[in-house]
Each structure stands twice: as C-alpha cells, then as structure tokens.
Amino acid sequence: MASIRMALAAVTTESVAGTASRTLSDDEVVAVITREVKKRREAAEAFTAGRRPDRAEGELQEANVLLAYLSEQLSDGELGALVAGVVAETGAQGPQGLGVVMKALTPRVAGRADGRRVSTEVRRQLG
Secondary structure: OHHHHHHHHHHHHHHHOOOOOOOOOHHHHHHHHHHHHHHHHHHHHHHHHOOOHHHHHHHHHHHHHHHOOOOOOOOHHHHHHHHHHHHHHHOOOOHHHHHHHHHHHHHHHOOOOOHHHHHHHHHHHHO
C-alpha cells in the first residue's frame, strides 16, 4: 500500500510542478510511475551494495507493485527487433548514432522498457 501512496504523491507533485497546476495525461502518469520504479531499483542496488539485503528486497517488492500499473514489459527479443527496425529506419551507424536512435525509439518503448536496458541494446547493435 505504501508503494501506491508514494506513486500517487509523485503524480500529485508532478501535476503541481511549474507555474500552474494541471491534469497529467496518461503518458505523463506512465512516465512518473516508470520513474518511481527506476528509483526503487536504484535504491535496491544501493542497499545490496551496502549489504542490506532486507531493505533491497523491500525496494524490489515496491517496484514490482508499481510494475503492475504499467504496460507489459518488452521481452529481449521484442526490444532487439524494435531497435533493429529503428536503426535501419534512421540509417544510424556507430556510437555517434546513439542519440538519433534513442530519440526515435524512446516514444515507442515508453513505459514498456527501462531506459538503461534500451540504451544498452542500442549500443550493442550500433557497436
């Protein structure tokens, strides 16, 4: 339940950020929840490195609760196929093409794949 409260607080904070409050679109809410999942995973990594597996497990459980509110995550094969398609579509080559591919790919995978996972696959295919 704490995970959902934290996600709702993050959505509320995002909606009142800036000069005027606004209603977030579905895509913006997905982006906020995705960001919260990322925070939980990073915290779990930090707790693991700090030899606190109990706290790391709690963070991962919270991330899993939030993942239930996101679209189904892309499999490695699906992500690889999407990256290959965008690389072919943009004609990007080598490491200098990373930005071009990421710019075109990010809207297509929003909420369905972690950004680090996406950039790793793009680097692999461009390298």
